[in-house]
Amino acid sequence: MSDSQSTAAAAAFAAIPEKNLRLFWKAYEGRYDEVSARAAEELLALPEFAAFANLINEEESAARQEASHLRLAQAVDTGSWDEYAEELVSQGEMYGEMSISFVSWYKAISVVRVVVLPHLVEAYGSSGDDLVAAVLGMDAFFDVAMATIGTSYLLRKEATIMVQQDAIRELSTPVLPLREGMLILPVVGVVDSHRAHQLTQGLLEAIRASRATVAVVDITGVPSVDSKVANHFIQTVEAAKLMGTVVILTGLSPAIAKALVTLGVDLTKLNTVGDLRGGVEEAERLLGYQVSQIGA
Amino acid sequence: MAVPILRQGEVLIVTLQGDLGDAEWAKLTDDLLERVAERPTRFAVLDLSVVDVLDSFACRTIVGLTRMVSLRGPKMIVAGIRPSVAFAMVQLGALLPGVATALDLDHAMALMAHA
Amino acid sequence: MHDQETPVSPPRQIAVTSEEGIVLARQAGREMSADLGLSETDQTLVATAISEVARNIILYAGRGVVELEITSGTKGLGLRIIAVDEGPGIVDVELAMRDGYSTGRSLGLGLPGARRLMDDFTITSEAGEGTTVTMVKWGGTSLPIPRTAS
Numbered sequence: 001m002s003d004s005q006s007t008a009a010a011a012a013f014a015a016i017p018e019k020n021l022r023l024f025w026k027a028y029e030g031r032y033d034e035v036s037a038r039a040a041e042e043l044l045a046l047p048e049f050a051a052f053a054n055l056i057n058e059e060e061s062a063a064r065q066e067a068s069h070l071r072l073a074q075a076v077d078t079g080s081w082d083e084y085a086e087e088l089v090s091q092g093e094m095y096g097e098m099s100i101s102f103v104s105w106y107k108a109i110s111v112v113r114v115v116v117l118p119h120l121v122e123a124y125g126s127s128g129d130d131l132v133a134a135v136l137g138m139d140a141f142f143d144v145a146m147a148t149i150g151t152s153y154l155l156r157k158e159a160t161i162m163v164q165q166d167a168i169r170e171l172s173t174p175v176l177p178l179r180e181g182m183l184i185l186p187v188v189g190v191v192d193s194h195r196a197h198q199l200t201q202g203l204l205e206a207i208r209a210s211r212a213t214v215a216v217v218d219i220t221g222v223p224s225v226d227s228k229v230a231n232h233f234i235q236t237v238e239a240a241k242l243m244g245t246v247v248i249l250t251g252l253s254p255a256i257a258k259a260l261v262t263l264g265v266d267l268t269k270l271n272t273v274g275d276l277r278g279g280v281e282e283a284e285r286l287l288g289y290q291v292s293q294i295g296a
Numbered sequence: 297m298a299v300p301i302l303r304q305g306e307v308l309i310v311t312l313q314g315d316l317g318d319a320e321w322a323k324l325t326d327d328l329l330e331r332v333a334e335r336p337t338r339f340a341v342l343d344l345s346v347v348d349v350l351d352s353f354a355c356r357t358i359v360g361l362t363r364m365v366s367l368r369g370p371k372m373i374v375a376g377i378r379p380s381v382a383f384a385m386v387q388l389g390a391l392l393p394g395v396a397t398a399l400d401l402d403h404a405m406a407l408m409a410h411a
Numbered sequence: 412m413h414d415q416e417t418p419v420s421p422p423r424q425i426a427v428t429s430e431e432g433i434v435l436a437r438q439a440g441r442e443m444s445a446d447l448g449l450s451e452t453d454q455t456l457v458a459t460a461i462s463e464v465a466r467n468i469i470l471y472a473g474r475g476v477v478e479l480e481i482t483s484g485t486k487g488l489g490l491r492i493i494a495v496d497e498g499p500g501i502v503d504v505e506l507a508m509r510d511g512y513s514t515g516r517s518l519g520l521g522l523p524g525a526r527r528l529m530d531d532f533t534i535t536s537e538a539g540e541g542t543t544v545t546m547v548k549w550g551g552t553s554l555p556i557p558r559t560a561s
Binding site: 315319348350351352353378379381384385387389390 | 430431433434437438441451452454455456458459462463466521523524525527528
Binding site for chain 2: 197200201204205207208211213235238239240241242243244245
């Protein structure tokens, strides 16, 4: 992914009119360190970045800046932008991973433009044409640079969000102890084999920890219940039973129940009640009577 | 090492100390049936809270033991099956049909109190 | 972290010649799974599966060997169990592997059950040639340091 990104970016940089770029760079290069220092200051002033401030190693930072400087100088000189483009892509990825807001880093880096401009005026003020060319060069350069960092940032951020969402989905759904002896497990989302096993294990652990004797498992939020999923829930019921706990399944619509029965699923193994409320009431009833399981 | 069987009035409590081999299960069965016959016994509790594995043989033995005990009068309760063991049993397909279960010894006592 | 020179836990072989061997084999399985960093549930699944195949050896061949070894593959680290016997073999492996538990009858062969518990499972058997069951549980997170002799 970053390969095609940096290739596109390199091409965009190479497309900047050479004269404009060189004029801009000539003025910028002389002040490079100073400008970079100002930009770094701006970044660190961001509260989002402040957390990382402590982790910055001064020497490493200086070395990286020096390397960046050389890369940019070489790119301008040779017209070959691959390496510099790659560096920008990495920078964007870093911001994406750090969850820094788009606005924040954009503003921080934009400060470079503000700092460089007076130097361009200073260098080319006397020649109107050169000044315009240098400013055009600066604009083009920063446009490509910001776009490169921005695209990379967004792609990485999206990827990070997806990973987070997967992780959240994989977490056991929350198990709620409603009152002494009762657990409620609302299941929301797609249930595949892997998740079903996780749910079962999570429920069994919760039963042990909260010492529940009745658990209400609500599957209203499960979009589809085929025979495979139904069998997973049957297994959950059976495993809980081995621990002495009754599981009441709620949220299984009569239509789906009928379909499952025709598929050969033995629903008598499932204690099904229409909705969650009904399930909780049934659970209360069971707890109130302290149903004895003795007597085979 | 024999599995300890404690009597509390009309209740026998069998506490497994760990993983049992076939011969040990056989001895446990003999011992328990003997103790059941000694004095009036209403309940026998099999405490599995320390057991970390129950294979199909162990499950068949428990089912058989439950039947044999109940034929002689007392009701049997199996208590303390661990979450990971319960999960494995269900995956294996080795269930305990007809066997009363309880979360732990305390719950087993509560069950008995209300029977 | 282990440096390069630290040897990985070597494979363990447990001779299964009596029902005591079943217990030894499954306890070894639990130890090695725990060393590998498998979850409590996975450790139990491994121990149970080993118990089933080891019992199978005793019931149908009288004697055999269960070998346990750490393995690594695209799924990371895992525990591979190879149960070998030179018994009469299984004439119809497919029939033997068919799930019988839904009929409510107790399983003579714990093989279908063991397969459900493990991630990878293969069985080769020929009449008169014995049986080899190979099964793997993946999900290991740490390389075990060899245990000191106990």
